[in-house]
Amino acid sequence: MATFAKIQEIIVDQLGKEEEEVQLTTNFREELEADSLDLFQIINDIEDEFDVKIETDEGLNTVEDLVKFVDGELAK
């Protein structure tokens, strides 16, 4: 849950959205209209925040995808 809260905060800050708009099931490409540069920045912030490396954004579409990816990396 801590991972979600932090990722939610990063997305809210980067895309200028309200917290309610950024839920686990939210597809940030389609529902939040994040373009490739938004995504680069969100990934960059997540990498810095959690000290992980996200090699590709392929397959990462929802907030839950990001949370699962980060939790998976942190568990390694």
Place this chain on the structure above:
Amino acid sequence: MNETRITHTASYLPARVVANAELAEMMETSDDWIYSRTGIKNRRVVENQNTSDLCTEVARALILKSGKKPSDIDFIIVATMTPDYSSPSTACLVQGNLEASNAMAFDISAACSGFVYALSMGETLIGSGKYQTGMVIAGETMSKVLDWEDRSTAVLFGDGAGGVLLENTGERPQFIDEYLQSDGSRGMSLTTSYSYNSSPFYQAEKKASTTLKMDGRSIFDFSLRNVSANIRTIVERNQLSDESIDYVLAHQANVRILDAVAKKSNLSRGKFLSNIASYANTSAASIPILLHECIEKGILQLGSQQKIVLTGFGGGLTWGSILLSL
């Protein structure tokens, strides 16, 4: 005491304006798509000129403004990643056109950081006491290295040139500090004009790749992390408060990159000047074109002691900042 000063600035943009809408007729893109992702509306593109022609126009303007004779110029440095030839250098072509009979001339290859690198070299030459007056010019015809069918890169770049006259005035220092960096291990993130060896003895694959290729995410990451850190370093190691920096003239790569670098370097976005909407990314030329435009508009004044940071970043990878007290 040898003190290098920028005493005059100039720029030259080719006349042909290409708006986003014109590109949308050539490839699958739109004005809205380009503007929202880059901040670019127009770019200039050469129709019958090469890089040395653009740089010569800048050199002539510097002569005209300064009242100097071409024979007064001790050196001409041109920064470019799109030279007319590998040899002669673009700077030698400019020197010949200008009939600057006493000037030594050479090019610097540092892609979009070229002007900052070349300015550092020019400042050092005059600081040595061996040279009194020189020109540092950056010019690009990016249009000749673009893949005009690749919408992800063709829309980003433009042609143009800008430059400065440097003189040993012996007055108070204008160049306060510099921090230039490079990382060749990430060089393949942005490449252009790979030439092959056509010798009958050459055994490896003969494959030329002339057009510009860019790994967008790597370059964006590099801008965010390394460029922001470079700016922070030069501000902090000179014990300057953020407020005491008047403006940052960063390479005009993309307005979204400027937004991100400003945020990451904890400097107010308003300090980052921009003219990318009019000229797109002119590589090495973007900083001197912007510098000249801001001086013409009165935003910056030579002799005012305004503190500005010039920050270049691009292929190589290369990046770096110069802190000036105008």
